[in-house]
Amino acid sequence: MPRTQNEDPDRNLYRRGETWWCRYVLGGAEQRVSLRTSDVKAARRARDRLLKDAATHRDGRGPAPVRTWEDAVEGYLAVQETLVRSNTLAAKTARRYETSLVQISEALEGTPLGDITTATVLDFVMARREDECASSTIHNDLTAWSRVLGYAVANNWIDVNPVRSFERKIFIGRDADMLDPPEDAAVQTLIEEVATWSTDMADLVRWLRETGMRLGEALAIDRQDIHPDKRHATLRRGVKRNAHGLKTRTIDLGRAADMLDRLPGKGRLFANLSADSAVVSTRYGQWCRQRQGREDREAYAEGRPPVQLARYRLHDQRHAFAIASLIDDPTCIYRLMEQLGHSSVKTTEIYTRFLRGEGAQRRYGRDRTRFGSLPPAVIISPPTG
Structure with missing residues (x-):
C-alpha cells in the first residue's frame, strides 16, 4: 500500500513483548490482530495486507480469500x-x-x-x-x-x-562443516549389526565404505559396468552430473573387488535392494530407530540409563573412505577427487581440513586390517630402448 513521504512507516503497529500487532478500525470496532512475527519488515507487509482487506470490506466488495x-x-x-x-x-x-x-x-x-x-x-x-x-x-x-x-x-x-x-x-x-565419519572399528560393528537384519544391506554398507560411491551409484551399478580386470568399474547410472556436464566416470574398486564373487553375476549388483536411494535410506533409518528403541526398552527393564547407539548415515561411509584414503596417502587428493566424482578439488579438500581440525583433535583412528582405501597410483614405466 503506497504511503506519503512523511507517513509513519509503523502506523497501526505496536508490540507485545517481541511480537508485532496491528490495530485498526473496522465496522466501528477496534481490531487488534497479532502479526505473529518479531521482524518489523514482515510486520509492515502483514499490516499492509490487513489494511488493504479492511478497505476492500468497507467498499462492500468483501475481504479477499485467505490462501493457505x-x-x-x-x-x-x-x-x-x-x-x-x-x-x-x-x-x-x-x-x-x-x-x-x-x-x-x-x-x-x-x-x-x-x-x-x-x-x-x-x-x-x-x-x-x-x-x-x-x-x-x-x-x-x-x-x-x-x-x-x-x-x-x-x-x-x-x-x-x-x-x-x-x-x-x-x-x-554445509555437510562438510559437520563431518562425523565413522572410524573403521565403528564401521565393522555397524556391518555386523546390520547383517543380523539384512545381509544385502550389510554388503551395501561394506561396498560404500570400500569404494566411496554415492548410494544412488551403488544401487544402480550393474555387472556390465565392471571391467574385465575386475578391479575397475565405469559408473553410468545414478551418477551426479558435475559442473562440466559429465555423467560417467571410472573408479577403482579397491577391496570391494573381493566382494564380486558373492554378488550377482548378471544385472544389478544389489538387485535385492530397491534401486531408489530414498527407499533404501528410509528402511535403514527405520532399522536404526528400531535398534535404539530396543536398547531403550532393555535399559528401562534393567533399571539403567540407555546407551545412545551411534547412528551413522549410509552417506557417512563415503566420508569414511575419503578420510582413510588421505590418511593412507596424503598426496592422493586429485585421484580422490576423480574417484568421488567431485567437479572441483576444493570440494575434496574438506577432508584435509577435517584431518587438520576435528580429526586431529580426536585422533581419528585407521585400521588397515579392516578396510581399504583408494589404491595407490599405477606408475607406468616408459619403454626402454
Whole structure:
C-alpha cells in the first residue's frame, strides 16, 4: 500500500513483548490482530495486507480469500507436472521436491500463506536439525518450499518469498562443516549389526565404505559396468552430473573387488535392494530407530540409563573412505577427487581440513586390517630402448 513521504512507516503497529500487532478500525470496532512475527519488515507487509482487506470490506466488495499453504502446494504441483512433461524439470528432481513437501506440510498444515515468515523457516530448520537431517537434505527441503512460495508470489497471494531471504549459510551451513565419519572399528560393528537384519544391506554398507560411491551409484551399478580386470568399474547410472556436464566416470574398486564373487553375476549388483536411494535410506533409518528403541526398552527393564547407539548415515561411509584414503596417502587428493566424482578439488579438500581440525583433535583412528582405501597410483614405466 503506497504511503506519503512523511507517513509513519509503523502506523497501526505496536508490540507485545517481541511480537508485532496491528490495530485498526473496522465496522466501528477496534481490531487488534497479532502479526505473529518479531521482524518489523514482515510486520509492515502483514499490516499492509490487513489494511488493504479492511478497505476492500468497507467498499462492500468483501475481504479477499485467505490462501493457505495447501492452496499453494496444490497449484505448484499442477505446474510441476507440466514442467516434467515438457522435460523442463527432471522427474527424479520432482519426486525429491514432493518428498520434501510432505515433511514441510506436516509443519504448515492449514497455515495462511501470509503467516509464513523467516521465523517459521527457522523453526522448521531447527526441528530438522534435531532429527539429525543432513544439511543437504534441509537445503533440498527449502528449495522445494521456495518454489511453492514462488508460485504464490506469482499469483499475488503473498508479496514476498520469506524462504528466499532466509540465511541458509548461517543456520544450515554445509555437510562438510559437520563431518562425523565413522572410524573403521565403528564401521565393522555397524556391518555386523546390520547383517543380523539384512545381509544385502550389510554388503551395501561394506561396498560404500570400500569404494566411496554415492548410494544412488551403488544401487544402480550393474555387472556390465565392471571391467574385465575386475578391479575397475565405469559408473553410468545414478551418477551426479558435475559442473562440466559429465555423467560417467571410472573408479577403482579397491577391496570391494573381493566382494564380486558373492554378488550377482548378471544385472544389478544389489538387485535385492530397491534401486531408489530414498527407499533404501528410509528402511535403514527405520532399522536404526528400531535398534535404539530396543536398547531403550532393555535399559528401562534393567533399571539403567540407555546407551545412545551411534547412528551413522549410509552417506557417512563415503566420508569414511575419503578420510582413510588421505590418511593412507596424503598426496592422493586429485585421484580422490576423480574417484568421488567431485567437479572441483576444493570440494575434496574438506577432508584435509577435517584431518587438520576435528580429526586431529580426536585422533581419528585407521585400521588397515579392516578396510581399504583408494589404491595407490599405477606408475607406468616408459619403454626402454
